[in-house]
Amino acid sequence: MIKKLLISPLGWLFGILLSFGICIGALFLGSIDWQTLMHSEIGSKILWDIRVPRVLLAFVIGAGLSLAGVLIQSNVRNPLADPSLIGVSAGAALGAALMIVLADFVHIQAHYYIPIAAFIGGILATVAVLKLGRNDLPGGMALLILAGIAINVVAASLIGLLTYLATDSALRHITFWSLGSLASANYFWLSLCSIALLIVCLWLPKQHRKLDAILLGQAEANTMGVDVKRLQQQSIVLVALLAALAVSACGIIGFIGLVTPHIGRMLVGASHRYLLPLSFFLGGSLLVIADSIARTIIAPAELPIGIVTALLGAPVFIWLLLREGRRLQW
């Protein structure tokens, strides 16, 4: 009953939060009369070309990363896993860094190509992890995690090499890109990320009990009629899609995928019937809040959003680790 009561007002909260996110910023739109706003060119430009796509993109990406977090944690049955585990973020960062350095070298505008390079990098890294991980073998999920770690290390060292070779301006670009920002939000990325999120949301309703079964163990799930291998493969492809699009659209945003599923579990338990919708709204809302903080706290300048999510998320994560430690000790 408590679970249902928690889920039902989410729609209202969602509406309030989005309106709040749209209003605040370097220019506070809430104090401006609606008629005046719509008739002023600048006001309507700020509203429709900047705030609306940005806040909606923040919500869509937050929701997507959070669902990706739930999927990866449930599939590897490890509460400390997050989407970067399958190498997608590191691969995307490598793709972006490579594009920034190359563009600087041949003097072209990298702006449009970075997201494409990041997306390709993210997908290639995931494919490499899947090939190395041999998820088709029994106990293959452990191999998958190790393969993810290996690819993360390779990508990090190559990024290190690129930053060593980069000029000062390219280095600055790589650093800011990897900290994440929603400043370049537009309707193109919004529609692309929304389509990916929609695909996942259409796929999920039939999977929630199967995901519950996987939590009990692979053998249990198998003997309860779940084609575990297939479910894991589908989940990983969707996690890679969500994470690769998120990283391409706005750089690396840490902790949302790791922490929001835990907050959700603390509120409604691990049953995916409740956890998935709650994580969707929680992830989206948290990123809208984090982005609102990022663009107002030092307005008119902006903090990279990765810094805000890490500053908010890291203490929660440490607390989770301590709690997990106490539970194991007990």
Added chain:
Amino acid sequence: MVMSLEGISLTRNGKQVLNNISGEIKAGKIIGLLGPNGAGKSTLIQSMARLLEYEGSIKINGQGLDDFSALQLAQRLAYLPQHSQLQFPLEVEEVLSLATLPFSLTRLQQRQQVKQLIKDWGIQTLADKDFRQLSGGEQQRCQIARTYLQLSNMVLEGKGQGIWLLDEPASSLDLEHQQQLQKVCRQAAAEGHCVVIVLHDLNQAFRLADDIWLLDKGQIRAQGKTSEVMTEQLISDVFNVSARRIDDSGESLFIFN
């Protein structure tokens, strides 16, 4: 419902874990798998549940295990693993309700079945608890109950059609719940299901199993009626202990020196 095994062999890291095991499990029978540590009991029961890749053939009613989809197999076979570790906060009731997953039941039917199960098994006080907070024995009871609920859905025209594979279900149970397990296994067999159970306690095997498959170093040393297989000499030989069997008014018991 008949499960037949023919020439089952399994090699792991170059070591032959199962060697040419054959046998038949008939409806209404309880088969006990006995043997010392490392004899291959768990490997055999996991092969029966199609969790491991093996050589040879396992058939259910003449149809090979590989011919079934995961869902079809779950509608014919329920399996209790030796250990399971849950890392996430699922409630006992949620764990139990997963047993209905392979069957097309409405939410209401699922709920009714779970409520009835909780009542029948006397676990009302555990129903809304976090599964991870239960003691080892309580967790084991809930897992046995879950697989029993899955099995009890495998009924056609009032006759049990399922195979219940239990890997050391009694290892954490107290005496009262061991007796409850015994009763439930008997009931399942009486309904027409096949029951295969990995056991360590020889005296429990006397009370529980109709037939015994005695395994040693991956091979079947003896196979047949419990009282015929469990002779002093064979048990002493296989388990490397000095065992004495006492028979009294139809009941048998082993004591060890």
